[in-house]
Each structure stands twice: as C-alpha cells, then as structure tokens.
Amino acid sequence: MKTVPISRRPNKVAAEEFAAPPGPDRSFDAFIGSLPDVLVARDFRLVVDAIVKAARAHKGIVVMLGG
Known part of the structure; x- marks a missing residue:
C-alpha cells in the first residue's frame, strides 16, 4: 500500500465547489x-x-430517467 497526502492527490472537485449549507430562504430556487x-x-x-x-x-415537457 502506498500513502499519498490529500494535498497532492488529484480530485474531481475542489472544496470550493461543494454544496453550501442552507440559508434562511427555504425556496426551491x-x-x-x-x-x-x-x-x-x-x-x-x-x-x-x-x-x-x-x-x-x-x-x-418530457423527462426520462434510467439507469
């Protein structure tokens, strides 16, 4: 097993791109x-x-979902 520091590991996303916590506005928008x-x-x-x-x-509107 080889260890790699998280700071050097390639990631698909950056921490800045994570979801934001919900604010007081509870609308769908x-x-x-x-x-x-x-x-x-x-x-x-x-x-x-x-x-x-x-x-x-x-x-x-037609929406199709599949997997």
Whole structure:
C-alpha cells in the first residue's frame, strides 16, 4: 500500500465547489442554488433550467430517467 497526502492527490472537485449549507430562504430556487456545480448536481441543474425554460415558453415537457 502506498500513502499519498490529500494535498497532492488529484480530485474531481475542489472544496470550493461543494454544496453550501442552507440559508434562511427555504425556496426551491434557493435549494437549487445551494447545490454544487459538479457531477450529477450540474446535470440536475441543467434539467431544472430546461424545464423552467420550456414552461415559460408554454412548451411540452418530457423527462426520462434510467439507469
């Protein structure tokens, strides 16, 4: 086994990109804003933005999930 200091280990995300703790605003918009802009949270934000854009344009919305 080889040990590597955390400071030298390559990471997918930086600590600054982590989620923020919830503030006094408990709205869905504040929740989305508190999510980190990395990995699946980034994808979730893109889906939410697309749904909002479609709804404002009075367009249909189809969301598919799979695994």
